[in-house]
Amino acid sequence: MKEALMMQGARTIMDNCVSLKAGETVLIVTDMVQEKIAKVLACAAVERGAEVVVSVMKPRKRAGEEPPKLIAESMKHADVVLIPVSYSVTHTFAVKEAAEHGARLLVLTDFTEDMLISGGIEADFRALKPICKSVADAFAKSSRVRVTTPGGTDLTLDITGRRGNALYCVVEPGEFSTIPTVEANSSPVEGSANGRIVADASIPYLGIGVLDEPVVAEVREGFITKISGGRQAEMLKRDLASHNDHNxxxxxxxxxxxxxxxxxxxxxxxxxxxxxxxHIGIGTSITLGGTVKAPTHYDLLMWNPKIEVDGKVIIDGGKVCL
Structure with a gap:
């Protein structure tokens, strides 16, 4: 019976997020862990008269790993691609190329059944669109960015010529978004980041999750050079080192x-x-406007940021100053 409640979120996705029309082709890319989420999405798509194909793969071994070539090729030929998977494939060539072929893509990484019922999925995504776009536009029009937090983050970035990405869970042809996060982001010029990251909220990968104590990362010329902290910092350090890839x-x-x-x-x-x-994302940047493809993409989250672009504060804690 829980599926009846999950259908509420699935219908939101079909009607509000991808604006699914009868006769369109929907490809649902999932893995053997997330099939129940895929089933509910498929039911909602069939309910709207779509042609639905569900492709099931083995769970990827890490975030950022490409899906099988057969699935990647299929993604290029769908009107809508929905991706409920255990490990993120957001930052992959498969997603980038499907968007370039005009697909409307929505990524549902590590979704739980409850996430289709309550929480972020209950937001009015279209009402949040202008707020999200205003922050993304501020990034796109700026050059120098400084991020500071009460926890100790102090990081400068150069985003000259980089686009601002507005991810508000509503997609048009050629666009992708994650859900239910609503975020504005940008990818810095390679080699330009300097300072310190103090993640004190979450690193939602590798079983780390909500942080018990801060994870501190020193940054020089675009790369993390040192990570310190407690048990959770060690988990991140070990994983990054295991890939043997500076990117x-x-x-x-x-x-x-x-x-x-x-x-x-x-x-x-x-x-x-x-x-x-x-959050500061580390690793792959190709889907965000950067040029780096790494084996991984992880995000380090921090509380109460102040974000200045070209000397003007645009984010002050939870307030958008635009």
């Missing part, structure tokens, strides 16, 4: 959460939308 330490993204319905719970797409948080 895993690349400063790939600055994002700010803008969904008033999201709550911090240790699940990536819920945590990243929380107000008042910001």
């Amino acid at each position: 895993c330490y690349n400063i790939a993204e600055l994002g700010v959460g803008l969904n008033p319905q999201c709550r911090l719970c240790g699940i990536m797409l819920e945590d990243e939308g929380v107000i008042p948080t910001a």
Whole structure:
């Protein structure tokens, strides 16, 4: 019977997020862990007269790993691609190329059944669109960014010529978004980031989740050079080192959460939308406007950010100053 409650969120996705029309082709890319979420989405799509295909793969081994080539090729030919998976495939060539072919993509990484019922999914995404776009536009028009927090973050970035990405869970042809996070983000120029990141909210990957104590990362010329902290910092350090790829330490993204319905719970797409948080993404940046492809993409979340662009404050804690 829980599926009846989950259908509420699935209908929101079909009607509000992807504006599904009868006769359109929907490809649902899932894995063997998330099939129940995929089933509910498929039911909602069939209910609206769509042609639905469900592709099930083995769970990826890590965030950022490409899906099988057969699935990646299919994604290019769908009107709508929905991706409920255990490990994120957001920052992959498969998603980038499907968007370039005109698909409307929505990513549901590590979704739980409850996330289709309550929390961030209950937000009025279209009402949040102008707020999200205003922050993204401010990024796009700016050059120098400084991020500070009461916890100790002090990071400067150059975003000259980089686009601002507005992810508000509503997609047009050629666009992708995550859900239920609402966020504006940008990818800094490679090699430009310097300072310190103090993550004190969440690192929703690798079983780390909500942070017990801060994870501190020193940044020089675009890369993390040192990570310190307690048990959770060691988990992050070990994983990054295991890939033996310097690009895993690349400063790939600055994002700010803008969904008033999201709550911090240790699940990536819920945590990243929380107000008042910001996150620094590390690793792959190709889907955000950067040029780096790494084996991973992780986000380090922090509370109460102040974000200045070209000397003007645009985010002050939970307040958008635009």
